[in-house]
Every structure is written in C-alpha cells, then in structure tokens.
Amino acid sequence: MATNGKEKKWNSIPVRFFDEEGEAQPASRELDESESGIAESDSDADLLERAFAAMDAEVAPEEKEPREPKAADVASGPMLAELVATRAELKRVEGELANAQDVLTRRQADFENYRKRTERERSETYNRAAAEVVNKFLPVIDNLRRALEAERSVEADESAEFKHFLHGVELINKQLDDALVSLGVEAVPAKGERFDPHLHEAVVTEPTREFEPDTVIQEIVRGYRLGDKLLRPAMVKVATEPNSDDE
Numbered sequence: 001m002a003t004n005g006k007e008k009k010w011n012s013i014p015v016r017f018f019d020e021e022g023e024a025q026p027a028s029r030e031l032d033e034s035e036s037g038i039a040e041s042d043s044d045a046d047l048l049e050r051a052f053a054a055m056d057a058e059v060a061p062e063e064k065e066p067r068e069p070k071a072a073d074v075a076s077g078p079m080l081a082e083l084v085a086t087r088a089e090l091k092r093v094e095g096e097l098a099n100a101q102d103v104l105t106r107r108q109a110d111f112e113n114y115r116k117r118t119e120r121e122r123s124e125t126y127n128r129a130a131a132e133v134v135n136k137f138l139p140v141i142d143n144l145r146r147a148l149e150a151e152r153s154v155e156a157d158e159s160a161e162f163k164h165f166l167h168g169v170e171l172i173n174k175q176l177d178d179a180l181v182s183l184g185v186e187a188v189p190a191k192g193e194r195f196d197p198h199l200h201e202a203v204v205t206e207p208t209r210e211f212e213p214d215t216v217i218q219e220i221v222r223g224y225r226l227g228d229k230l231l232r233p234a235m236v237k238v239a240t241e242p243n244s245d246d247e
Helices: 033-058 078-153 160-182
Strands: 185-187 200-207 216-221 224-226 229-232 234-240
Touching: 078 160, 078 224, 078 229, 160 185, 200 216
Parallel strands: 200 234
Antiparallel strands: 185 224, 216 234, 224 229
C-alpha cells in the first residue's frame, strides 16, 4: 500500500533466543517493529528471571537448607534448663540415698546392741534363777554324798541286798550330778589344785612334806559355780610347810 505516493518500508529487527544455559541462538526469522516490542519486553522479563536465579545460586547451600543443630544450640534454651533440673534432681536423690544408708547403718548398730543387751540380760536372769534353785538343793546333795561315803566304809561287811541298794543310791547321786551339769553348774576343782582364795575356803591346814605348801590335799565340802559366778566355795584342807618343831 502506498501513502503520500511513497511506499512505506518496514524495519526489521534481528531477534536472538537464549537457551537454558543463557547462550544466544541465531534467529530463525526477523520480526517487524510491532513484534520487536513484544520481543524486547519478553527479553527483559527473561533477564530479570535469570538474574534472580543467579542471586539464588550465590546463596550458600547451608543457608538455604535447614542445618543440623550444633552442641551449643542443643545445650541452650529449654534443653539446658532440663539438664540443670536433672542434675539438681540427681544430687537430691544422691543426698537422700546417703542419708538412708546412714540411717540404716545406725539402725543396724542399734539392733546389734539391743540383741547383745537382750542376750546378756537373759543369761543373767537365767543364771540368777538357776543359782537360787541349785543353792536350795546343795545341802541335800551334800548329805547324800556323806551317807554314801559312810556306807562305802562298811560295804564289805554288808549283805548282797544292801550292796545292791547302795549301788542304786549311787546311780541316783550320779543323776543329780548330771542334772547340775545340764543346768551349767560345775564343781570347783579342789584336791591337788593350788589353793585359790577366790574358789577355796581353807577350813583345816596340815603341815606336811608330802605336798607342796598351799596345795589342797582334801575336799571336805564340794564347791560349785555357775558360769563365772561362784555359788559356793569349796571347803578344803590345805598343806603347809612344817616347821622344825613338827619334825
């Protein structure tokens, strides 16, 4: 079409396309002025998009992605408060445990002392009661022993029936001695022992060279003891050293 007798010419603008790597590609065709305006606007938008993409690429990967929490971050905030509270609770429990162990040790010591005191009191009570009973039987036992000693001196002249009867009485006397032993009563050693004023009572002395001085040469009345307690001292005859007038 002609205007004012002249033919209007169209300006052509070469267009370049960019691939994904941003390299320019040769245009397959040329656009007219109307199309060039659109192409320029599209090119500007594409450049802005690529600029933002480049800016995003420059950002450090660890800042874009969530990073792993560090030890300092873990020990801070609520976790630090929980750790402090746990340590405080642990100290409290350890203190209670130490206190409980101390109380248990004291209770065990108190129980051991109570057990020993109870056993001692029971032993003392038993010995006191047994001593009272035995002391009442000692005179009877003494008389029975004297009767047996007297009968043994004339046993040879007695009949067989009497000897049999005497043997029965001796068995009874032995049973009494065994009963005393079962109660914890022991006879005080006397004849042949060294005179001990804590165990013996010297009722007779005899000057002699047959025995060493202060030696018990005869037991007159038997003594008894119950454990460490002396029920009755033994009445004995003690040897003494003879003087020149006795020789």
